[in-house]
Amino acid sequence: MTQRNSVGASLDLTPARYHREGGGLAAQEQLTLDALGPSLFDVTFLVVDLETTGGKPGLDSITEFGAVKVRGGEIVDEFTTLVNPGVVIPAHITVLTGITNSMVAFAPDISEVMPQFIDFIGGDPDLVLVAHNASFDMGHLRGACAGLGIELPKRRIVDTVRLARKTFTRDETPNYKLATLARICGADVQPNHRALDDARATVDVLHTILGRLGGIGVTHLSDLMTATDSVPQHRRAKAALADGLPRGAGVYQFIGPGGEVLYVGTSVNVYKRVRQYFTAAEKRKRMAEMVDLAVRVDGIATATVLEANVLEVRLIDELDPPYNRRSRRTQTRPWITLTNEPHPRLKVSRKIPRAEMDSALGPFTSTRQANNAIELLESATGLRSCTQRLPAEPDGRGACHLHELGKCSAPCLNGDRQSAEISAVEEALGGHVRDVADASLARLRALAAEQRYEQATGERDRLYSLVGGAKNYEEFRSLVGNQRIVAAYSTGHRWEVVLVDYGVLRASALTREGESPEAVGEFLDATHEPLEEPKFASQHVSHDEVRLISQWLLREGVRLLKVTAPELLSRSTRGGDAIALPTRPSRAE
Numbered sequence: 001m002t003q004r005n006s007v008g009a010s011l012d013l014t015p016a017r018y019h020r021e022g023g024g025l026a027a028q029e030q031l032t033l034d035a036l037g038p039s040l041f042d043v044t045f046l047v048v049d050l051e052t053t054g055g056k057p058g059l060d061s062i063t064e065f066g067a068v069k070v071r072g073g074e075i076v077d078e079f080t081t082l083v084n085p086g087v088v089i090p091a092h093i094t095v096l097t098g099i100t101n102s103m104v105a106f107a108p109d110i111s112e113v114m115p116q117f118i119d120f121i122g123g124d125p126d127l128v129l130v131a132h133n134a135s136f137d138m139g140h141l142r143g144a145c146a147g148l149g150i151e152l153p154k155r156r157i158v159d160t161v162r163l164a165r166k167t168f169t170r171d172e173t174p175n176y177k178l179a180t181l182a183r184i185c186g187a188d189v190q191p192n193h194r195a196l197d198d199a200r201a202t203v204d205v206l207h208t209i210l211g212r213l214g215g216i217g218v219t220h221l222s223d224l225m226t227a228t229d230s231v232p233q234h235r236r237a238k239a240a241l242a243d244g245l246p247r248g249a250g251v252y253q254f255i256g257p258g259g260e261v262l263y264v265g266t267s268v269n270v271y272k273r274v275r276q277y278f279t280a281a282e283k284r285k286r287m288a289e290m291v292d293l294a295v296r297v298d299g300i301a302t303a304t305v306l307e308a309n310v311l312e313v314r315l316i317d318e319l320d321p322p323y324n325r326r327s328r329r330t331q332t333r334p335w336i337t338l339t340n341e342p343h344p345r346l347k348v349s350r351k352i353p354r355a356e357m358d359s360a361l362g363p364f365t366s367t368r369q370a371n372n373a374i375e376l377l378e379s380a381t382g383l384r385s386c387t388q389r390l391p392a393e394p395d396g397r398g399a400c401h402l403h404e405l406g407k408c409s410a411p412c413l414n415g416d417r418q419s420a421e422i423s424a425v426e427e428a429l430g431g432h433v434r435d436v437a438d439a440s441l442a443r444l445r446a447l448a449a450e451q452r453y454e455q456a457t458g459e460r461d462r463l464y465s466l467v468g469g470a471k472n473y474e475e476f477r478s479l480v481g482n483q484r485i486v487a488a489y490s491t492g493h494r495w496e497v498v499l500v501d502y503g504v505l506r507a508s509a510l511t512r513e514g515e516s517p518e519a520v521g522e523f524l525d526a527t528h529e530p531l532e533e534p535k536f537a538s539q540h541v542s543h544d545e546v547r548l549i550s551q552w553l554l555r556e557g558v559r560l561l562k563v564t565a566p567e568l569l570s571r572s573t574r575g576g577d578a579i580a581l582p583t584r585p586s587r588a589e
Contacts, residue, residue: 038126039220040210044071045158046121047130047206049198050137051097053085057143059110060087063099065117066195068203075203079120080196082107097193110144117141121153126221132178132202134159156221160202162228163209181205217279222272226280235291239278245271246301249308251315254323255296262290263323266312270299290323304496306552307508313544330542334370335362336377336469337429342392343411344422345384346374352537357477361429363543364469372465379462380436381424384408431477433470437463472543475550478568479503480537485569486525486562487553488517497561499524500549501531503541521561 051064062083069076082099084107094100121127131137134157145152164176173184178191178201187204189197210218217239218227245252250270254263254277267273277291302308316324317331335352337360338344348370352360364370378385385408386400394415402408409418428436440463447456479485480503488497495517499507507524511517534540552558553569563569 040214040218040224041072043221043224044069044076044124044127045130045203045206046127046155047199047202048137048141049131049195049202050140051099051193051195052093052140053087053089054093055087057140059144059147060085061140062110062113062144063089063093063097063104064195065113066197066199067117067120068196068199069120070203070206073207077120078196079117081113081116083113084109099194111148114144114148114150118150118153121155125155128156128158128221128224130158130160130202130206132160132198132205134161156225158206158224159228160205160209163213164205166228167209167212178202178205223275223279226276229280231279235278235288237278238291238294239275241278241294241297242271242274245274245297245299247271248301249303249305250299250301251308251311252300253298253315253321254290254294255298256293257295261315261319261321262294263287263321264312264315264319266305266308268305268308270301274299286323302508303510304498304508306496306498306548307505309548310505310545313542313548317542326544330544331538333363333365333538333543334367335360335364335537336370336374337361338422338425339389341389343384343390343417345387346377346425348374354480354534354537354539357481357537359426359429360537361431361469361473363472363476363538364465369465369468372462373469376440376459376462376466377425377428377436379407380439381421381428382408383418383421383425384411386412428466428470431470431473433466437467440466472547475546476503476537476543479546479549480534480541481565481568483530483533483564484525484562485553485560485564486521488521488559488561489552489555490517490557490559495520497521497524498549498552499528501528502534503546503549504531505545505549506531517559518561525562 047068047070049066050062051066052061053063055061063085064082065080067079069078082104084104086109089099089101089104121129129138138157141152160178160181161176164173164181168176168181168184173180178198182189182191182201182205185205185208187201189200189204191198191201210224213224213227216233216236218224218236223239247269249266249268251264251266252270252274253261256262265273274297277287300311302311313326313330316326332350334348334350336346337349337352337356339347348367349360352362361373362370364373375385377383384390385402390412392415394413397412399410399413400408402410409416409421411418424435440459444456444459444463447453447459479500482500483502485500486497487500488495490496493513495511495515497509497511497517497520498505499521506528509520509524511520531540553560560566560569
């Protein structure tokens with residue numbers, strides 16, 4: 001795709017050109033397996049029914065197994081056997097099931113039958129266990145396995161009682177008993193409290209339920225596993241809007257009735273993620289409202305997950321979708337710097353020349369965060385906090401209360417430049433906040449020890465703001481200060497290769513299996529003209545994009561193929577990563 005950045009430069013983020021020119025760069029990887037798992041037609045269902053003594057789950061509760069394997073609407077195999085429970089079957093249970101003590105007298109016990117049943121389950125991880133009132137049957141299976149010291153294979157479980165409640169109305173059935181449903185569904189076998197016959201009847205009920213659910217978009221295994229969630233039918237029926245979306249990494253956009261973009265998201269599998277909006281219970285009221293409004297979903301395939309994440313940030317900044325909560329206008333986030341006057345003070349600035357990044361700290365996530373950091377630096381260094389511009393020589397104005405409290409050297413009175421204070425602030429503005437942070441931590445602990453929790457909370461918030469700004473500064477300086485970075489990361493059998501100019505993702509690609517990442521990196525480097533050097537720190541790129549790229553570059557195993565200013569990347573972080581912060585002041589301190 002071709003995507004424009006905030007300054008209008010056209011950025012080719014995909015490697016399609018390389019294919020046309022005969023290169024070896026891989027296109028968007030297509031998944032060979034259905035992204036939602038197998039379709040229901042291809043799933044093997046193992047329908048289970050147990051007869052018991054009526055006692056608690058354990059070694060002496062099961063009297064009969066009945067199980068039917070079905071796939072594609074056809075019976076594949078059956079398993080049935082009586083079980084000697086080792087205890088007397090109560091008379092009322094015999095009346096109900098017809099299973100007598102003499103019938104099970106010479107039957108195998110559970111220690112012999114359970115391993116056979118586990119073998120019958122088999123090794124298919126997508127096999128689904130089905131039962132009518134599944135908690136009863138699964139409870140007895142787990143109880144027997146626990147008594148034998150063996151483990152029941154973990155498989156997905158479907159309860160036809162719960163599915164029936166979603167499928168049949170009270171006008172259709174007076175209750176959800178197996179016998180009633182079997183009659184309504186026209187089952188070939190009527191249940192009679194014998195395990196195999198009841199399992200066969202459950203098969204017919206299951207097939208009827210699946211037929212009905214298919215009409216509202218339940219067509220795959222993942223759909224079935226959420227079919228009992230509280231999803232309105234009109235929303236589930238819209239799952240077809242996901243058809244045709246990329247099966248790999250990319251960005252999706254929910255489009256409203258007027259063609260407006262309602263929401264932008266990203267996923268490693270766009271098709272699967274978008275279907276989940278329609279088939280899984282959405283507990284967020286705003287998102288449920290958005291999904292109901294949407295009439296279309298557009299998708300953009302990307303070569304890598306990083307590219308998808310970056311594109312999402314750019315689209316949100318550009319389109320300002322009403323249902324996205326991500327902050328907007330991230331390129332105008334505040335920094336803090338010293339004023340240019342005889343007696344400097346700290347100020348908030350939203351436009352920092354790139355050449356002056358070494359003397360400005362940020363970007364901060366909000367003006368409040370920036371002001372918090374300013375308050376901490378002023379408190380820690382003694383730099384004047386008054387906002388008036390002071391002349392080089394005193395003009396007769398009086399000092400403020402901070403001088404009386406001993407918190408300011410009052411250059412307004414004596415005209416002395418606060419050289420030591422300014423040097424300490426300049427050190428912090430260069431990302432070296434360790435001394436200030438240590439002093440703040442000591443003050444925080446002292447306030448907590450004195451049970452001055454309100455003041456301690458304020459100190460903690462100021463400390464978090466300062467350290468957060470220092471961390472952001474390190475990320476921004478290392479990337480925006482580099483004209484070009486080409487790097488690669490192995491995903492196992494493929495390599496992701498990215499090209500970054502001044503913190504802007506220019507291109508990303510996936511290698512073919514066995515292909516050299518160096519060759520792909522050289523191609524990207526040769527086919528992308530360098531981006532124009534920015535005049536301001538955030539001219540080309542937002543902090544959100546810088547953060548995404550920085551996190552990608554810090555992953556273990558990333559290989560740097562080209563770096564124009566390696567000293568910036570190798571510089572140790574003097575911000576958030578180097579300082580252990582408390583979550584909140586503790587009354588126990």
